Amino acid sequence: MAITPLKTRNSGAAPLVPDIAEEGPIEQVRYACALGAMQTVASIPRAIAITHCGPGCADKQCGALAFNNAYQGGGWGGLGVAPSTNATQREVIFGGEDRLRELITHTLDLMEADLFVVLTGCIPDLIGDDVPAVVREFQARGAPVVHAGTGGFRGNNYFGHEVVTRAIIDQFAGPYDGPREAGLVNLWSPIPYQDPFWRGDLVELKRLLEGIGLRVNVLFGPGSAGVAEWRAIPRAQFNLVLSPWLGLATAQHLERQYGQPFLHIAVPPIGGRQTSEFLRQVAGFAGVPEAPAAAFIAAEERDYYGYIEAFSEFYSQYRWGLPARFAAVGDAATTLALSTFAVRQLGLMPACVVVTDNTPAEHRDAVRAAFRSLDHDVSIEPVFAEDSYAVHAAIRAADFGRKPPLIFGTTWERDLAKELRGFILEVGFPASYEVVLSRGYAGYRGALTLIERIYTTAISRSA
């Protein structure tokens, strides 16, 4: 049966709050600072961050990202293991290079790891410590140490994530002009820790890509082989960027550095339609044999739609009210992935989307364009705001109709969800009322988990 295309229309409220200038105050933070990328390091198996900063910086960043954000666990060795210079008056006045040298020396002596990344905080970046020079002394002796400039005033942890990624590529993977391995792909997708579901999502994405015949440098998380994968980056056939903007700069850098092509897919796939489409696109780009890929997709769809069929009895018969319109608050990748799934798979309508990751100006139009075409008949104008006061004003101004709204958000939307008598799923930082171990929402399997979470929450009102 053919679906009659409906006229494209704007389903949501027009942005009532203008984009908030990035230099304004930020109420109730939705990201950490660049030093928060110490958790990018922590997400690489057997890698350790060495932090050159004040005494509380490392604790604040990893505590916020890894503890009260879905209680994800701190990484190799756990929370609090990252060495830190804990800079004092002495370093501020006389400089911190000697202290950093001392700390790196003892770290190499004491700690068991395959890679160390020195990250700077505000103090050394303000007083002008020559951190690269100190680290180069150790590199010259063959120690696996790299440096990344992540002073908090330079940007947020999305920015820091790219800085750290780039530092490891340039200083650790290094130059390469050998042959490339057909079928090997570097995956650049969710931001570890900031996205509470990164582990589960990466495991599912790796499973799917292997399913269509690829081998994956997943780089972060339990499915990664650690530094061996980082060394193998230049050998990959191509880079896959699965996000509207994050990782794009890295892929462009790799293209310049190694002549590696990249495939950019803006919307991380959730659900049957999205995932099958995604896999066909990747298979086509990679040039893997068609028949086995198609067979894999068919088998996955058979499983997926078997569950959806069973769910349909609930979805069509539950008579005590389910949400119809939703708000999505979070980074560009998460809001786009969830909105696309909610619209295309569940037939929900977006009432409000707020993108809170301080998307770089040059990428905002592309993000807007993606939201304008959530489906052939559904579009919405996203609001870019990081200040929760503005975020909540936008949600309050949205039209959720007569049913309780569904909010994909963070702990900061908890009280608002009560105020609006709606349902909330914490899907981004901070998610203090989620405990996440292996759960993810990506792909076929993640979508089933997401459906379970949405509707377990929605029917709980009468529980």
Added chain:
Amino acid sequence: MAINLRSPSAEIREQRLGTITAWDGPASRLATESAFSRGGCGPGCGGKGQRICELESPFTQGSTCSEQIAESQASNVRDAVLVQHSPIGCAAGHINSNAFFRNGLLRRGLAPRNVTGLSTNLLERDMVYGGAEKLRATIRAAAQRHQPKAVFVATSCATGIIGDDVESVVRDCEEELGLPVVAMYCEGFKSKHWSSGFDALQHGVLRHVVKPEPGPRRDNLVNIIVLWGSDVFTPMLAELGLEANNILTVASVEEIARASEAVASATFCYSVGGYLGAALEQQYGVQEIKAPQPYGFDGTDAWLRALGAATGREELAEAYIAREHARVRPQIERLRERLKGVRGYVAMGAAYAHGVIGVLRELGIEVPGSLVFHHDPVYDSHDARQDSLGHMIDTYGDVEHFSISNRQPYQFYNLLKRSDPDFIIIRHGGLAGLASRLGVPAIALGDASTAIGYQGMIDLGDEIVDALAQRKFHQDLAGHTSLPYKQWWLEQTDPYLLARQAAATQAAE
């Protein structure tokens, strides 16, 4: 020495109290070495230059800062708003503070809600041109958006280094907005211990929130300087016909303001409440209770008697003490039977640890070792009756391995190996996970009130019984985990080896 409230900022602890953060030895030796501060005699006695020698290690892991402490407390004042004058990363602490606030409200019988805090979000160009105007705009936004009763302003390493004139902005805003705007000078690099953050907040509160011209003395009102714990003091003080004014955390601005009208101040922990208590007495004649802290039979008896004496309620205090002893003793006996032969380890802030160790000993638990995150040789009263370490040793005996370290997981490994406990009691994040990997269950004492008073002994005993049952989880994990330290360190028996080696090298040079 008097507290100088005319200065915009509190003097840091290491200068005021001789606070140290790295030391190892028997508790009795630490008490001796601290004696100079109370006018008693220690080694090399005498003079302001006196201090305890520290074991400074060249290897350190991330600690915590004063700003984190000030932030977590100020953001948890119920009708105030916090402004953090900093790049965005300092505000990441909100996530933690929010968890404390929501749970703190719940414990006090109030509806959980999110904290309200704004970051000035300083960027690179603010580092060049200064952030004072951003601070002004943010304080205004905080006031206009939320109509708070006070605005707290926390400084950061970055603003300390670029030299923003925070005091001028705060003074202007206070005048313009007609509400207390409280600067907390808590730059992380300025003090080596985070407890200076308590003082930064309390200093600001004393200068801007506490009524400078108090009304008539309220003879039944007692300030209790607390953290997020359950309110165990209201029922306890009611037995003496007194009202507990629980401040600062989870309090309202008005509750803090009336502190100068109270008849007395007391606290559950002199590390936390010593500064405010001493300053209220010095400035407004609010008597500070000078007694052991309210833990165990002996400490609680003495604390209640001192409170009774200060408020003219000696007989009520004695009657309450007698009733509670009769009620609690049989239950303690039962717990002692159950916990016979169990070894515990206490890791937390200094004065609080002294109290909790006492409670464990009341329960018959062996405490071969303890880790405190810092040590104040004296508190701001400079009164020997507040010597919580001395009281612990005199009442319950020595602690063989009494260690000071500002939250260093690599040392905590050897510390635990040395004391070989069946469980640990811990506050502050970042160490319990290590115990877990070693198969040792942890009681994360999120509710600071758990161990307080007579009932606290029973409650903590029950917590320990539950935690011991959870050994199964941790021992199972211990068989399937590894640690990020080299084998030579894991075999090392001296947790302070690196510091001793560094000291020896320095001496040789």
